[in-house]
Amino acid sequence: MTFREIFHDVYPALVRYARRMAGDPDAAEDAVQEAFVRLLDRDVHGEPERLRGWLFTTVTNLLRDRARVAANRSRLLATRTPMPETPPEAADRMERQERIRRVREALDALDARDRTLLLLREEGFSYRELAREVGVQPGSVGTLLARARRRFRDQLTEK
Amino acid sequence: MTMNDRSTHPSEGSLQALADGELEPDRAVDVQRHLRGCEDCARHLDQLRALGDEVTAALESLDGREDPERWMPDRAWETIRVRRLDLRAHPRAQAARWWQHGAAAAIVVLLLGTGAAAALPWSPLRTWLSGHGTAEVLAPSSDTSPTEASPGSLPQPDPVGLTVDLRDGEMDLEVEALAEDGWIEIGRVDAAGVSAQAPMGTAFHSGPGRLRLVATGQPDQGPIRITLPRAVRRTVLRIDGQVAAVWTPAGLVLHEPVQADSVGGVLRLRRHP
Numbered sequence: 001m002t003f004r005e006i007f008h009d010v011y012p013a014l015v016r017y018a019r020r021m022a023g024d025p026d027a028a029e030d031a032v033q034e035a036f037v038r039l040l041d042r043d044v045h046g047e048p049e050r051l052r053g054w055l056f057t058t059v060t061n062l063l064r065d066r067a068r069v070a071a072n073r074s075r076l077l078a079t080r081t082p083m084p085e086t087p088p089e090a091a092d093r094m095e096r097q098e099r100i101r102r103v104r105e106a107l108d109a110l111d112a113r114d115r116t117l118l119l120l121r122e123e124g125f126s127y128r129e130l131a132r133e134v135g136v137q138p139g140s141v142g143t144l145l146a147r148a149r150r151r152f153r154d155q156l157t158e159k
Numbered sequence: 160m161t162m163n164d165r166s167t168h169p170s171e172g173s174l175q176a177l178a179d180g181e182l183e184p185d186r187a188v189d190v191q192r193h194l195r196g197c198e199d200c201a202r203h204l205d206q207l208r209a210l211g212d213e214v215t216a217a218l219e220s221l222d223g224r225e226d227p228e229r230w231m232p233d234r235a236w237e238t239i240r241v242r243r244l245d246l247r248a249h250p251r252a253q254a255a256r257w258w259q260h261g262a263a264a265a266i267v268v269l270l271l272g273t274g275a276a277a278a279l280p281w282s283p284l285r286t287w288l289s290g291h292g293t294a295e296v297l298a299p300s301s302d303t304s305p306t307e308a309s310p311g312s313l314p315q316p317d318p319v320g321l322t323v324d325l326r327d328g329e330m331d332l333e334v335e336a337l338a339e340d341g342w343i344e345i346g347r348v349d350a351a352g353v354s355a356q357a358p359m360g361t362a363f364h365s366g367p368g369r370l371r372l373v374a375t376g377q378p379d380q381g382p383i384r385i386t387l388p389r390a391v392r393r394t395v396l397r398i399d400g401q402v403a404a405v406w407t408p409a410g411l412v413l414h415e416p417v418q419a420d421s422v423g424g425v426l427r428l429r430r431h432p
Contacts, residue, residue: 103217127181143172
């Protein structure tokens, strides 16, 4: 599998994951691009599964390290909230923005492990891969995942 | 003990793994057998599946619908490639002079192979070239090098600054002109048999694992040619202190500011303006 094939295979899922994780599309794409640049520069080799794991881990770490992501997100939400009037399309948009805000807050309320488990599972990571990513035994992933999903749902319904 | 015995209820983790298709086959058979006789566990499994669907739907609402172009890998590939160029470009006035000069002709040929300079007991090259056994034969990578994806989209290079010719695993580097005070360095060479030739006015400095060529005055016309043997496994090429290219068993990795174009089996490189 060539580098470019890996890129095409992984990129959409990686961007989706990063956007969900960061909440800021620009910060997400910035992290994804940085991860691929590092993959190239550091001459990382291995099976496609390993490279995929490396990329997701790198993006996770990049996003975690960038404290400014949270500030940017707060600023974006704050600037988008006020709407001067409510024609039907604007009302739909507001409803959608409100939904996004609630999901975003529910996700942010989770601890890093729960959030990573949820988002990586959504991108098709196997239990074995999830265990490696968050540093637990594969046999405990089902339990952790069920708890993470329940916490997320509980946070969502509280909002 | 029957499968309906409370003590044999599968754990929530097992039910979740079953819902996610991640349970070991043998264990899955046992759990499914239990579910046929246990309404509580069957209901719990349904709840976990519904919860999973609910989480998926909630997370999908974050994905946004704006600017679908941003999700296209082709566009992103170019963005990343350009960004990589930008990240590595450190414009320097000195570097700009690299590709501009030419002069008259006398060429000094130095052979720095095992049979020439290294034969001198005081030569640093002796240290450099000794102790390196033969390694695997170089095979220019056609599909794993990060550069493979870009030649078709690169602008056509006009003034060729550096030519890399890969023939049967041997690598010939040719630098078209060396400006005054400009220098080129081949480093981390891990095999013997390196040869180089350069125009008059070029000084050679060598040390363990490296060779540096420096223009001591206005250089004469003519290229610098460096030939690396096929046994070389990893080489770093620096121009004016900047890494221009790294040759590894996986292929030639270009660093910036360098652009590449493959013509007739020869890779031509030029510095990014």
